[in-house]
Amino acid sequence: MLSALLLTFAVGAVSGQTPSTLPAPPDVAAPPADAVKTPSGLATKVIKKGTGTDKPAKDDLVTVHYTGWTTDGKMFDSSVLRNKPSTFRVGGVIAGFSEGLQLMPIGETRRLWIPEPIAYKGVENRPKGMLVFDVELIGIPNRPPPDVKGPPADAKKTASGLAYKVLQPGVGGRHPKPNTQVTVEYSGWTTDGKMFDSSIVRGQPSSFAVDGVIPGWTEGLQLMVEGEKTRFWIPEKIAYAGKQAPYGMLVFDVELIKIQ
Numbered sequence: 415m416l417s418a419l420l421l422t423f424a425v426g427a428v429s430g431q432t433p434s435t436l437p438a439p440p441d442v443a444a445p446p447a448d449a450v451k452t453p454s455g456l457a458t459k460v461i462k463k464g465t466g467t468d469k470p471a472k473d474d475l476v477t478v479h480y481t482g483w484t485t486d487g488k489m490f491d492s493s494v495l496r497n498k499p500s501t502f503r504v505g506g507v508i509a510g511f512s513e514g515l516q517l518m519p520i521g522e523t524r525r526l527w528i529p530e531p532i533a534y535k536g537v538e539n540r541p542k543g544m545l546v547f548d549v550e551l552i553g554i555p556n557r558p559p560p561d562v563k564g565p566p567a568d569a570k571k572t573a574s575g576l577a578y579k580v581l582q583p584g585v586g587g588r589h590p591k592p593n594t595q596v597t598v599e600y601s602g603w604t605t606d607g608k609m610f611d612s613s614i615v616r617g618q619p620s621s622f623a624v625d626g627v628i629p630g631w632t633e634g635l636q637l638m639v640e641g642e643k644t645r646f647w648i649p650e651k652i653a654y655a656g657k658q659a660p661y662g663m664l665v666f667d668v669e670l671i672k673i674q
Contacts, residue, residue: 438487464522558607584642595674
């Protein structure tokens with residue numbers, strides 16, 4: 415993960431295999447004239463514009479894809495090659511990366527040229543000199559969705575009162591059954607915007623039987639196919655029924671990774 419890399423850098427390769435790599439950008443040696451510099455020495459350039467204006471703060475969690483190179487064009491790490499985005503706290507990584515993230519709205523890809531004084535400062539066994547990163551800000555998972563207070567007009571509703579909206583279509587037509595094991599990523603909020611649980615924050619997907627969770631989840635999961643990401647608004651009566659916290663309607667973003 416990036417947090418592990420930027421705090422305790424390590425590079426490894428599978429024995430007997432040639433490590434994969436991504437080519438360095440043409441301006442890896444130094445920031446171009448159109449890069450924007452900050453007082454710290456950080457230089458940045460927007461590669462792809464994001465959506466909206468909401469940007470992460472130091473205490474937020476972010477989910478990103480990234481690739482890093484030294485200025486001689488050697489790649490030292492990439493979540494893109496692992497095909498798994500990284501989630502970490504903005505303030506938990508090197509200073510230049512943290513500063514760059516706070517400039518970015520969700521969906522943006524930005525190139526960062528991070529001088530050594532705000533990178534690893536010459537620490538042994540860390541990449542030396544200026545570091546160059548291409549970073550895509552995928553999300554701020556601790557932030558509640560804008561419609562957390564209640565389902566929007568375009569959400570679908572079932573007879574039980576469950577409301578849902580597909581955020582990302584899946585693949586295929588296979589739906590899980592009640593006794594099926596599934597693997598999911600999810601985050602849950604109460605309608606006042608407080609997150610109470612998240613597999614993304616823990617950094618580990620969850621696996622369980624479809625009929626082993628609250629009724630709203632059991633119903634909602636059976637509507638999904640692999641690869642789909644859906645937001646659910648689950649009324650209290652098909653959540654915890656007022657018997658335990660969290661109380662009231664619950665809102666979940668759920669990605670169905672695998673049906674066993």
